[in-house]
Amino acid sequence: MGKTTPRNSKWMRTYNRSLILRLIRLHQPVSRVELAKETSLTKPTISNIVNELKEEGLIVERELGVSSGGRRPIMLELAASDRFVIGIDATQRKLHGVLTNIHGELLHEAWHDERFDTNDEFIEAVVALYITLARATTGDVIGLGVSVHGMVEAREGVVLFAPRFHLHDIPLKRELETRLKQNVFVENDVRTLALGELYFGEAIGIDEFFYVYAGYGIGGAYVHGGELIDGKHHIAGEIGHMRIMLDGPICSCGNRGCLEAVAGERALLNEALQLNDELTLETLRDKVKNDVQIRALYERAGEYIGIATLNMIHLLNPNRILLGGPLFSYAPHVVENIQERVAQTALTIDARQTDIRVVAWNADHGALGAAALITNQLFREIQ
Ligand SMILES: [Zn+2]
Numbered sequence: 220m221g222k223t224t225p226r227n228s229k230w231m232r233t234y235n236r237s238l239i240l241r242l243i244r245l246h247q248p249v250s251r252v253e254l255a256k257e258t259s260l261t262k263p264t265i266s267n268i269v270n271e272l273k274e275e276g277l278i279v280e281r282e283l284g285v286s287s288g289g290r291r292p293i294m295l296e297l298a299a300s301d302r303f304v305i306g307i308d309a310t311q312r313k314l315h316g317v318l319t320n321i322h323g324e325l326l327h328e329a330w331h332d333e334r335f336d337t338n339d340e341f342i343e344a345v346v347a348l349y350i351t352l353a354r355a356t357t358g359d360v361i362g363l364g365v366s367v368h369g370m371v372e373a374r375e376g377v378v379l380f381a382p383r384f385h386l387h388d389i390p391l392k393r394e395l396e397t398r399l400k401q402n403v404f405v406e407n408d409v410r411t412l413a414l415g416e417l418y419f420g421e422a423i424g425i426d427e428f429f430y431v432y433a434g435y436g437i438g439g440a441y442v443h444g445g446e447l448i449d450g451k452h453h454i455a456g457e458i459g460h461m462r463i464m465l466d467g468p469i470c471s472c473g474n475r476g477c478l479e480a481v482a483g484e485r486a487l488l489n490e491a492l493q494l495n496d497e498l499t500l501e502t503l504r505d506k507v508k509n510d511v512q513i514r515a516l517y518e519r520a521g522e523y524i525g526i527a528t529l530n531m532i533h534l535l536n537p538n539r540i541l542l543g544g545p546l547f548s549y550a551p552h553v554v555e556n557i558q559e560r561v562a563q564t565a566l567t568i569d570a571r572q573t574d575i576r577v578v579a580w581n582a583d584h585g586a587l588g589a590a591a592l593i594t595n596q597l598f599r600e601i602q
Pocket of ligand 1: 473474480
């Protein structure tokens with residue numbers, strides 16, 4: 220699987236810079252000697268990149284108190300930053316936005332819930348929320364990340380289809396960059412959540428994992444070598460549309476028997492409505508703990524998500540599986556179903572011990588993940 224990008228000198232410099240920043244983030248505080256050992260880069264190359272990162276204010280030096288004889292080692296770590304990022308979660312009609320520093324610390328949040336029905340009105344809503352958040356600081360805002368549900372072409376920042384809003388082909392990045400004179404990145408919601416975990420959450424310290432989201436819908440994202448894997452047609456990791464039943468219920472995508480159509484909360488709610496036609500998503504979640512029939516629905520969902528997770532382990536053999544989203548937090552026994560399935564039936568002893576953990580879920584994750592889109596870019600680009 221060779222990279223198709225030509226390995227010219229700019230590409231190599233970008234690659235080496237992002238590699239060194241990543242190693243500092245993973246192992247900080249870390250010395251130049253350790254970086255040289257880890258990367259096989261020459262000392263002058265390491266020195267040049269470290270100087271560049273110091274000048275940009277991304278990293279700082281710190282002298283350690285303990286010495287093993289001779290000079291005290293100078294260690295490198297990420298700098299506390301006075302640069303700010305705005306992340307907007309545009310996955311629901313009520314948009315949620317956060318102002319953070321580049322390390323994902325939440326400084327301010329705001330919401331926008333004016334109705335939008337067209338692409339232009341949607342863009343207006345994002346602009347309005349950005350302006351509200353930008354007013355909360357006098358510091359330097361270096362970028363806007365936007366998380367959108369549905370299909371997103373991230374390179375051009377085009378929302379191809381956002382079914383919940385009935386909107387198609389929104390050139391979001393281009394329009395926002397023109398309007399705001401700001402650096403903008405747009406990405407699919409679940410992929411954004413995975414990036415949030417990579418920089419700020421349960422994947423700090425590792426850079427290869429598979430993220431499974433389960434709530435009203437089901438989605439997935441694969442991070443390898445610290446990068447989101449996109450795929451030729453931007454659908455890599457779409458575990459929610461992994462077909463898992465031959466003649467299952469019809470899915471939101473139009474196919475039958477997708478994981479989302481049998482185990483997502485929309486599907487569970489539809490089934491539960493046949494037991495009690497007054498249920499809503501909220502009351503359904505309330506009843507998971509005490510209502511035997513509803514608990515059984517979630518348990519079966521856990522069996523299916525467990526099978527799909529097992530399939531992902533056999534396909535990708537990731538270092539870690541992260542389970543994020545409201546379904547796992549409202550129904551923790553679903554997590555046990557998944558862990559048991561993998562522990563009992565994965566192909567090898569090592570695979571059975573795959574690290575599967577739950578992301579402590581809260582409603583800030585979407586917007587924080589959107590902010591991580593900018594941190595991600597900052598850690599990669601040559602300025
Ligand atoms: Zn589907």
